[in-house]
């Protein structure tokens with residue numbers, strides 16, 4: 144029998160001992176951010192989309208929806224703010240499916256898997272970059288809202304709570320899109336599957352109160368995960384007490400993230416590009 | 418300077434015993450046995466013969482079903498992480514990031530292999546220089562030609578001084594000039610002391626680069642030896658005599674050596690001084706016909722096994 148492990152010195156002297164998970168995360172987050180900021184078209188979309196959504200909802204639908212509720216346009220601006228942020232983030236996060244799918248279906252991932260560090264950090268890098276991109280878009284939404292006259296008197300804690308809930312949901316859709324990108328056979332298919340998710344905010348309390356919807360939709364709209372998250376952040380921004388909504392929202396997010404992480408852990412080792 | 422360790426000189430580069438691999442019910446590698454010393458070796462086989470599958474197993478990417486595999490004395494499954502620090506894979510499909518520059522690609526790989534940023538930068542500059550990519554180092558890879566991409570892909574695999582470099586069809590799809598340039602690089606790699614295990618569909622490439630050529634056909638090793646031994650088995654170049662219209666008048670088999678070819682040409686020159694002559698190497702098709710035909714004529718246990726699986 145020949146020896147099956149080399150002498151210790153060899154391992155110690157070998158220059159390719161590999162990076163740790165933290166280095167991997169840092170390197171890949173940097174890479175994904177470079178991708179994001181070099182893809183000028185996608186970047187432009189990420190900024191223009193929230194602007195358009197905000198203007199359309201406030202100026203085109205705002206008056207009539209608000210009138211039905213006995214309010215005016217500025218009431219509707221405050222009402223629709225969290226939903227616009229989350230709708231824009233949905234589009235922004237769908238980009239994650241495309242980039243993950245690209246990595247999985249080219250030779251890139253194969254090389255990473257033969258290297259001495261945890262290759263799964265490439266997914267964390269895409270996730271981190273998506274958070275940065277979409278929180279920037281959320282900042283744009285807030286800036287426009289303030290520009291259109293939105294004001295809030297709440298303290299820093301409530302404000303952070305509202306933005307935190309929005310950020311958590313951005314994380315949820317990002318990881319869901321990342322898993323879609325992993326299972327999809329191509330980048331096109333990946334963004335196709337995610338299409339349904341982009342309509343989720345419209346069938347929630349985000350743009351119009353659930354009570355104004357037809358009965359058969361109310362069941363879904365009232366109980367889907369985005370409704371408590373949107374309600375809770377809206378209430379937090381207006382200085383009210385979000386009651387049960389906010390921990391129901393948290394539970395939904397925790398559940399989604401746990402399932403997505405589990406799926407990623409199961410699927411990632413099996414997916415090898417041919 | 419290449420990283421070589423004297424401790425490995427006695428350890429075979431590869432030692433494979435009874436390796437089998439199936440995808441579902443589709444048997445791709447059948448009971449392979451192979452031992453190779455350090456050096457440059459080629460795995461030669463047509464599309465679908467199992468080259469990528471074998472390389473992926475050896476480079477820790479794929480699990481195998483049965484048998485014993487040692488790469489640099491290490492088990493790709495059990496000693497995965499240690500082995501990963503000593504090898505690099507440049508796969509059949511490019512692993513470079515199109516949206517990053519050449520330098521950025523190199524730095525990324527260097528840091529992932531555990532080099533400091535400074536070391537990675539120094540090594541990246543060296544390698545880009547050596548592969549004649551310095552002038553394009555800061556351009557995005559999306560703007561590179563096929564040959565440049567391939568070179569960058571291979572250079573990125575060298576950043577952490579691997580002892581064993583896997584190259585899966587490194588020159589497929591390249592023009593003759595880029596191919597020749599890559600051959601020179603691979604030869605230089607070997608001179609620097611690293612071992613190379615490459616796959617190819619071209620007999621010519623295996624002949625130009627490899628000390629040992631392993632011929633794979635439908636997941637079986639049908640020949641394994643030096644280029645000279647292989648040629649001895651399949652015959653050397655053929656001398657073709659043409660008329661003015663290019664029709665072949667006669668084909669004269671040779672042993673492929675200069676002296677043998679010269680002897681036959683000498684005879685031709687004396688008997689038919691004006692005839693057109695070309696010296697043609699055996700094509701891969703002919704090699705396979707020869708090798709696999711031979712095997713079919715003398716079926717052994719492996720063949721019987723394979724037929725059972727296919728049925």
Ligand SMILES: Nc1ncnc2c1ncn2[C@@H]1O[C@H](COP(=O)(O)OP(=O)(O)O)[C@@H](O)[C@H]1O
Nearest residue numbers: 417440445462463464465466467468469470471
């Ligand atoms: N992931 C896979 N799943 C199923 N079959 C595969 C897979 N990868 C390769 N094969 C099949 O295995 C055989 C060998 O493939 P491969 O190792 O890629 O050969 P080569 O690299 O010599 O072209 C082919 O018939 C191919 O279709």
Ligand SMILES: [Mg+2]
Nearest residue numbers: 468469470509
């Ligand atoms: Mg192949």
